[in-house]
Amino acid sequence: MLEVKGLVKRFQKQLAVDQLDARLEGGEVVGLLGPNGAGKSTTIKCIVGLLRKDAGEIYIGGHDHLSLEAKRLFAYIPETPNVYDLLTIDDHLKFIAQAYSLTHWQPYAEELLEAYDLLDKRDKLGRDLSKGMRQKVSICCALLHDPQVLFFDEPMIGLDPKAIRQTKLIFKQLKEKGKTILVSTHLIDSVEHIxxxxxxxxxxKVVHNDTVASLREQYSGDALSSLEDLFLELTKDA
Incomplete structure (x- = not known):
């Protein structure tokens, strides 16, 4: 569902993404990890078209990532959620439904609002929402049109423990439906088991691309090593 070939992104003289190749299939959850400045957010922003790439090819569902066909297939949840100050939570969902010409979307919207404890807050304006509530609204809006590919950039930041657990459950449900999910995060334990x-x-650069089990076998020899331990070992300076 997602194919990236030779992605390059520069900021003046700084090379932020260097010849990155990646391929994600349907029904796959992939964690994108790395220290600050590694290029994770830049990579995702290039994929979704928020940053102009300097070189490389990106395809979503077989379509160029900037095409309308590709944009219908994916959803992007940014690290810093943006909501409209003068729209209520309900208005945000209605806006998304109209933008994607959705029909019979209300029952699913109700499910999402209930899952994130927003039913009693549906009339709150965007300007009155906390960061965590904005993140919840952002996730609900992203899921509403049933995208095939989802890009999450630090999705757990600002969420309370119940919402984090709910988001992990949603990841599992989306995977079972054959969706493709790329999750960039510093909260390594949030993706270790999904x-x-x-x-x-x-x-x-992508310096390692493998299953957690395989990385444990290759680099620690300890089946009980946490992903956090592996990450610190694999990204330490030589």
């Missing part, structure tokens, strides 16, 4: 594999970035 990711089919992890891509670890360092200095703009």
């Amino acid at each position: 990711a089919d594999r992890v891509m670890i970035m360092k200095a703009g």
